[in-house]
Amino acid sequence: MSERPIDDDSADATRTSEEILMNVTPRETRVAIVENGVLQEIYIERARKRGLVGNVYKGRVVRVLPGMEAAFVDIGLERAAFLHVSDIQACVALDSIGNGHSNGNVHSNGHGERTPVITELVREGQEILVQVVKDPLGTKGARLTTHVTIPSRFLVYLPGSDAVGVSVKIEDEAERNRLKDVISAARSEFGGGYIVRTAGEGAEDDALRADMEFLQRLWASIQEKARTARAGSIVHEDLPLVQRVLRDFVGGSVEKVRVDSRETWERMLRFAELYVPGMQGRIEHYPGERPIFDLYGIEDELARALEKRVQLKSGGYLIIDQTEAMTTIDINTGGYVGHRNLEETIFKTNLEAAQAIARQLRLRNLGGIIIIDFIDMQSEEHRQAVFKALEKALERDHAKSNVCEVSALGLVEMTRKRTRESLEHVLCEPCPVCSGRGTIKTAETVCYEIFRELLRNARQYEGVRQFLVLAAQDVVDLMLEEESASVAELEAFIGVTIRFQAEVLYPREQYDVVLM
Known part of the structure; x- marks a missing residue:
């Protein structure tokens, strides 16, 4: 069995924090992590575009690339997702093909151990269970793994492993040993591998066992859905941002969680009662008329960011x-x-x-x-x-x-x-004027481009009596003032009159030459 590193960084975001602020609207949820009165992190989830990390899909391999040791998998998104050989659980993938035998394409890892290559593990048309570990970024599709991990309040379940580990953020050696003993003793009953998350420090034995039972039921449900689901469909969706915050972010240093939506507040209380009972007294509804992010200066911080x-x-x-x-x-x-x-x-x-x-x-x-x-x-x-x-x-x-x-x-x-x-990519898009370059051409540069375009058209079309140039106001002003002598010389050279018309809606780099 392939083992994952004994750390919960991939799923655990617990950290020292004083307050968590939530601004909820029907189409968008924003969560601010505030430490010592200073905004440190912001999470944004929109109804039209929720994050995919943690979701489990039944995918179909659409292309295998031996040269990249990777495959592209259709999981029902706009772009095929990327699956690298290092993210494939070898024994599961081999069994899913139905043979488990080597085809001779084998690499060595330098220690004489056999390392399967991508063509051994997957084939085009194969259906596999995958989990998103990285959202689509820019022009790149989502990043996948077949090492499915399922987090709960105290644990991360590793179905394809038999490892038992404890978060590196739990430093007390006696507590680490206690947690390992509890999980190891229960593993014989439940199976699979487990990582104790940072939030598991000090958790009662019964609470840890309850988490293990919950994870087993959830994994069984995922497997059942995967058997009947069509390829390219989701079989398990991670919690919405509000619930993920309670599961992953809250810790002993969180003084309070303030949310400006009563409906969301009530839903959070019900969720906390079941999964994070110690947080119920710290979840507050903010009823003020002034927006909660304005009250804490979050909007100004976002603008500066x-x-x-x-x-x-x-x-x-x-x-x-x-x-x-x-x-x-x-x-x-x-x-x-x-x-x-x-x-x-x-x-x-x-x-x-x-x-x-x-x-x-x-x-x-x-x-x-x-x-x-x-x-x-x-x-x-x-x-x-x-x-x-x-x-x-x-x-x-x-x-x-x-x-x-x-x-x-x-x-x-x-x-x-x-x-x-990144925050910029979530909230912004490339400038339509400069196409994301961050700069635009000077009016002088555009003038000279227009001169060249007029020459091309004069040579290409005969019998033209007049050219009409439509351009931005500052470009036309430059043509009629500083470049007026150059315009007169060009008219004399091509024997055609040139007129200019300013278009207020044209960005500086846009222009049109009309034949009259």
């Missing part, structure tokens, strides 16, 4: 550029001049930036490759201190990250696990 520039308290600032390939973060001293010397000024700015960057990564949900350009520091001691400060600030982030030491070029390279779209 969509800007490229992040102001630091010292006067310095960050510039965050998010692209499809990676995210780059540049630090500048700005108006901060310090009190002692330049090196000390740079050091303090970088230390403050390290804290701000960790928060911005969570708030904006930035993932993938991230390059941080700290201000150059001469002192090795200062470089190490800034690096350690960044690592420590990232400890509060539930998303797994990997940070490299400061490079020879003074850059910090890191990756952060991404399972859902």
